[in-house]
């Protein structure tokens with residue numbers, strides 16, 4: 001094989017590999033991903049705001065935080081069920097990138113809201129809108145609410161760190177791919 005043909009092969013192999021740096025996702029998976037991402041950013045912002053502003057918050061940010069947080073649990077459950085029940089066959093040939101980071105993200109997406117939910121169940125503050133209440137997931141008055149809500153806060157800030165790593169790696173994958181997609185320089 002000539003040197004030129006060999007280089008051509010190398011380039012197309014590399015291009016093939018980096019083309020799959022990010023797996024192709026189906027439409028529903030993308031909708032779930034971006035919906036959850038936006039809601040999680042909102043939850044961290046609203047959580048910090050409600051702690052800092054307390055009673056002087058401009059609206060009932062506390063009820064909104066509880067309601068959207070519980071909705072995230074349902075959304076992530078649906079996303080996970082969709083993933084397990086309808087696996088994407090086109091992934092089989094590919095290397096699953098960053099599997100552990102994604103497991104950690106999924107674990108935190110359940111753990112963070114459930115700790116908050118357990119905290120308010122123990123404390124006895126499950127009320128949301130129109131006279132409805134979230135179901136209790138922890139016995140009321142068990143005496144663990146402080147610890148549960150403190151763990152909720154630590155886990156939420158831990159999640160922020162993992163999300164920052166995740167975004168950094170996604171951007172890195174994207175930049176590496178576009179470098180290969182760009183025309184050869186020499």
Ligand code: HEM
Pocket residue numbers: 021022023033036037038040041083097098102105106109163166167170171
């Ligand atoms: C709060 C924010 C976010 C959360 C909780 C989150 C969560 C996740 C999770 C759980 C996965 C794995 C999906 C699966 O394979 O089942 C994932 C994949 C992915 N996320 Fe995010 N994400 C967030 C923000 C972002 C942002 C801002 C970007 C873009 C800069 C991004 C880019 C990606 C990409 C490209 C993948 C696919 C990676 C691959 O399959 O190789 N994510 N994300």
Ligand code: HEM
Pocket residue numbers: 040043044045046047048051065066067068069070072109112113114116117118119120134149150152153156157
């Ligand atoms: C992904 C979902 C969630 C995220 C990212 C999140 C994030 C946060 C953050 C960052 C704080 C502020 C912590 C601090 O500054 O000390 C907070 C506080 C709080 N969250 Fe969440 N939260 C989520 C879900 C929930 C849910 C589902 C509930 C209850 C149903 C809840 C109830 C609370 C409560 C009661 C506080 C105040 C704790 C205190 O006063 O010590 N959160 N949350």
